[in-house]
Amino acid sequence: MTTAVGVLVVALVVTAAVVGVRWWREAHRTDLERALDLAPGDGERFSWTDWAAVREELGADLSADSPQDEVVDFMGEGYDADLTSASALPESAQQLHVQYGFSPASVDWELFSQSKAGAVVMLHLPDAADWDGIADRLRRLGYREPDDEDGVWLGGNDTLGRIGGVTPELSYVSLLEDESLILTSDAKAYLETAVDSAVGDGDPVEGLDEVVGASGEPLSAAIYTGAQACAALSMGQADPDDEAEADRLVAKAGEVDPFTAYAMSVQPDRDLRLALSFETDDQARRNADSRAALAAGPAPGQGGDFADRFTLGDVEADGTLLTMELAPVEGTFVLSDLSTGPVLFATC
Numbered sequence: 001m002t003t004a005v006g007v008l009v010v011a012l013v014v015t016a017a018v019v020g021v022r023w024w025r026e027a028h029r030t031d032l033e034r035a036l037d038l039a040p041g042d043g044e045r046f047s048w049t050d051w052a053a054v055r056e057e058l059g060a061d062l063s064a065d066s067p068q069d070e071v072v073d074f075m076g077e078g079y080d081a082d083l084t085s086a087s088a089l090p091e092s093a094q095q096l097h098v099q100y101g102f103s104p105a106s107v108d109w110e111l112f113s114q115s116k117a118g119a120v121v122m123l124h125l126p127d128a129a130d131w132d133g134i135a136d137r138l139r140r141l142g143y144r145e146p147d148d149e150d151g152v153w154l155g156g157n158d159t160l161g162r163i164g165g166v167t168p169e170l171s172y173v174s175l176l177e178d179e180s181l182i183l184t185s186d187a188k189a190y191l192e193t194a195v196d197s198a199v200g201d202g203d204p205v206e207g208l209d210e211v212v213g214a215s216g217e218p219l220s221a222a223i224y225t226g227a228q229a230c231a232a233l234s235m236g237q238a239d240p241d242d243e244a245e246a247d248r249l250v251a252k253a254g255e256v257d258p259f260t261a262y263a264m265s266v267q268p269d270r271d272l273r274l275a276l277s278f279e280t281d282d283q284a285r286r287n288a289d290s291r292a293a294l295a296a297g298p299a300p301g302q303g304g305d306f307a308d309r310f311t312l313g314d315v316e317a318d319g320t321l322l323t324m325e326l327a328p329v330e331g332t333f334v335l336s337d338l339s340t341g342p343v344l345f346a347t348c
Contacts, residue, residue, distance in 0.1 A: 014088075029117070030217045032215065038210055040194050045232070049086050050108075050217070053219050058083075082333040084332065085339070086335070089103070100137055155171050155287075157174060172222070208261050212263060215273060219268060220265070222265075229262035233346040235342045236348050237342045239303065245300040246342070246344050249297060256290050256291060257287055276294065284319065294347075
């Protein structure tokens with residue numbers, strides 16, 4: 001009997017320890033990590049904007065009830081600071097604020113997920129959000145209400161045409177109050193898939209944990225799977241002379257290997273961090289040297305030198321992860337310039 005009690009006590013202690021570790025990990029995960037867990041598993045390109053942090057960074061005290069002109073000013077300041085380029089919503093911000101009852105002025109964060117099958121905008125709302133009010137606004141705007149609470153509100157081209165000034169990504173909307181999420185898309189079927197993922201019924205995004213973890217708690221970020229980054233940032237998009245120049249520079253810098261995931265993020269101090277993951281430790285170490293040389297030199301396809309855009313800081317290889325710190329030159333738009341190709345130091 002004593003032995004049985006002892007075994008039970010040990011089992012309970014082990015169980016409590018496992019639960020405690022899981023709780024600690026969940027409590028210390030960033031909003032970006034949680035958002036990626038909610039996104040559709042087929043996503044290849046993710047654009048992150050921490051709107052609450054951007055508002056704080058710019059000193060914008062806004063809410064869903066703020067005057068429209070204050071929202072316009074905020075979006076202008078965000079653009080000038082290169083903090084809004086990852087968002088799918090800047091051109092729709094005024095209409096969202098006035099007509100929909102949520103916007104970059106009031107949501108916590110935004111994750112824009114894109115794949116070959118479709119795209120979805122995921123917005124997290126604060127605890128004080130007026131969900132009934134948002135639903136009433138959608139009805140007045142002409143969206144057709146779903147039968148299911150977590151279903152898709154049907155808008156489409158006609159509805160958006162009457163509203164005017166909003167992105168096609170607002171054609172269809174789902175209100176997930178229990179998850180504090182609003183999801184929008186230009187395709188009803190893909191939005192339904194995204195809702196399944198957001199409520200835990202879909203496949204998770206895989207292969208991005210390392211670069212997302214290395215990105216910390218960014219104000220904004222561009223995150224790609226390796227295959228997507230190699231296509232989006234490829235020097236093959238440059239003209240033939242620039243592509244030839246890139247080949248010469250790569251040969252001089254040393255070997256570069258394809259990476260498995262990519263993240264470029266604007267950190268809270270507005271410096272940027274590039275995170276690349278590789279298949280092996282050796283590849284990460286080798287690419288730390290070659291890609292640092294490329295990032296400190298000419299920028300064929302972009303024009304000028306990378307030094308015109310940023311000062312290269314620490315470059316570190318830790319296991320299969322490579323990180324590079326970039327301090328932007330005042331007045332430059334590093335994230336928006338370098339989140340689409342061609343980008344020599346991100347070449348595969």
